[in-house]
Amino acid sequence: MPSDPIVCPFCPLCCDDVHVDAASGETDVPCELAQLELAAAVRMPSARIGSESIDSIDWSVLGESLSLQPTPVVEFNGATIAEAKMLETLVTESRIQLRIADAACGRALDQTIARDGLLATTLGDAVRRAEYFWGIGNLDQRTPRLKERLNQSGAALEYTPTATIGLLSRLHELLGGLAGDAAVDPAAAVDPIGSEPDRLHEHFRNSRSTVVVVGGAAFESGQEVIASEMLIRWIARWNETALPIAGGHDGDDPIVSRVTLLRLTADQNLRTVIRWRNNQVSPSDLSSPPVATIRVGSPVGEVTAPVRLQIGGVDPGQSLAHAYLPAAVPGVHHADTTIRGDGSVTLPLAGWTDSTYPRRVDVLRRVLAVG
Structure with missing residues (x-):
């Protein structure tokens, strides 16, 4: 194989650590997509x-x-x-x-982000700074090595196959209760070992930097538009609220929890x-x-x-x-x-x-x- 790695052109990750045998198209990376595409490119049908x-x-x-x-x-x-x-x-x-x-999920996100804006992050920043990843949808289909890249950070990765309207509604409810209702006791409002949104919320609260990673088919079929709006607005609300991490301080200032979105198109x-x-x-x-x-x-x-x-x-x-x-x-x-x-x-x-x-x-x- 060549001594120098190539930049792989076959998915949005553009992995730059791929070695290829020029005669056979064989590669040293465990990526089925790259293996199929490189083999077809070298031995053209x-x-x-x-x-x-x-x-x-x-x-x-x-x-x-x-x-x-x-x-x-x-x-x-x-x-x-x-x-x-x-x-x-x-x-x-x-x-x-x-x-x-x-797919419909991607188009819905495009529309929502174009209208409402987005607090986004890059893959490099996510790997360097994230303390917690929340993956939604199929992360493997179009970006087979994405999980491998995220795991390099050492941060925990929680995976949700489909972000339902019910899940997103509960995340909004928990954020609204903690941020907007002084009468609500946070300990009573959230069950950290209960439902999935409650557990996710607790992880977000205890992380200085959470990155939401959106893959394919992240939302329920027929609900993509409203789900994308709920997700993007929840991220915006979370960062506007600036919830402090329990026991976290930088001098006199509390350390707040931030959430950003990572999307590879x-x-x-x-x-x-x-x-x-x-x-x-x-x-x-x-x-x-x-x-x-x-x-x-x-x-x-x-x-x-x-x-x-x-x-x-x-x-x-x-x-x-x-x-x-x-x-x-x-x-x-x-x-x-x-x-x-x-x-x-x-x-x-x-x-x-x-x-x-x-x-x-x-x-x-x-x-x-x-x-």
Whole structure:
């Protein structure tokens, strides 16, 4: 394996400690996502239409066979900064619509944070300073090594598969009782060995720094909007209240408990480029149309709709992609840059092996017949 580690381009963590064998694509990290993607990038699947492999591509014939709309919907997973700039140009020129491969939970959080704001933290600060982590949802699906990173802090990690409306309501109730009602005895109001929200509340009260880590499917289906609002507003209320830690003082001043949120988004590069170029967070052109006809990169999520064409990534088979075209991958076959999913740092992606295939955006442009 190479003596120098690479920055892995396949998830928002952008792990920078990955060693890869350039001949086989094998890696020394226990990450199934990286293993699958690296193996596919080094041993690229063959191009195909339906179940038939193709050796050469007639781009005009291919475009006709795919029956694409004049402005097809493209789902581009894991776009780098350079790719995001090219995609933004294609959207501006009305060549494509973009679909963000995000679930209802992520969209609800986006809406709430855009309206209400957020006291956020970065992965680096969380690992250095957190005394307690509260993980919500599936932390492993899109960021397989996130728990490994959090465990480096030595802080305790409490995991809640789904933050229900009932749980969030109880957290608000406990905070309201302790902060706003002088007649309420905190010891009587909270049962530290009772229900989950009561136990969580006690952990938060006794931690100088709690980090809430939101993964996939963090809220109940159909309740994502109200749950995201309750979570973000609870974090804001907690910090406004500035509850002192029992017995904790820094000189004459009490040490207060703080809560922040850590979220790693897979489309950080695209969102950042849109802000740079348009001076706005989410123009209507990026409003997530329901169905994509072209997907770039491997499918994301447990439930994936079929597309007419997939460019690059792991070939998911004919049931999820009528046609598949291989493409060179940034961070494997050529250099690029990316932003970690928490927005904290820009990282270089190195090209460490060769490919005879064109780059992903170049393949997309050929399919669209864009000069």
